Amino acid sequence: MPKDHPVAWASQLWPHLRLIQIMRRDRKTWVEITQYLEAEHGVKVTFRTVRNFFKRATDPNRKRPLGFPPVPKVPPEATPLTSTPDLKERYLRSREQAKAPEIQPLSIIDPEDET
Secondary structure (H helix, E strand, O other): OOOOOOOOOOOOOHHHHHHHHHHHHOOOOHHHHHHHHHHHHOOOOOHHHHHHHHHHHOOOOOOOOOOOOOOOOOOHHHOOOOOOOOHHHHHHHHHHHHHOOOOOOOOOOOOOOOO
C-alpha cells in the first residue's frame, strides 16, 4: 500500500471510478470493492481509501481542476463506460464465476471391489 499520499487529483483510483459506481449500485461493500480492485486490476489500497475517494469524486459541489468533467447527472447506464467498453460485462462475468465454481462429481467406490 502506498506510504505517501498522492498529489491532488492523481489517485490511482480515477480509472476505476465507473467500476466503483457499478459495484456500489450492486450493493457491494467497500471491502468487496477493494478486494476486486486488488485481484483484477492490481490496485492495492484500503477500503477506507476507496470510500473516501468515491465520496470526494462523486461530490457535485466539489471544485474540479480544468479539464476534469463534472460528475454526470444522468444515470451511468445511459452513458457509455469511458475506461473500457466491456467493463461492466467483465465485472459481471467474474462475479458469476466467483458465485458458481465448477463442481466435480464424486466418484463411486464399490465396497465389495478389492482392487
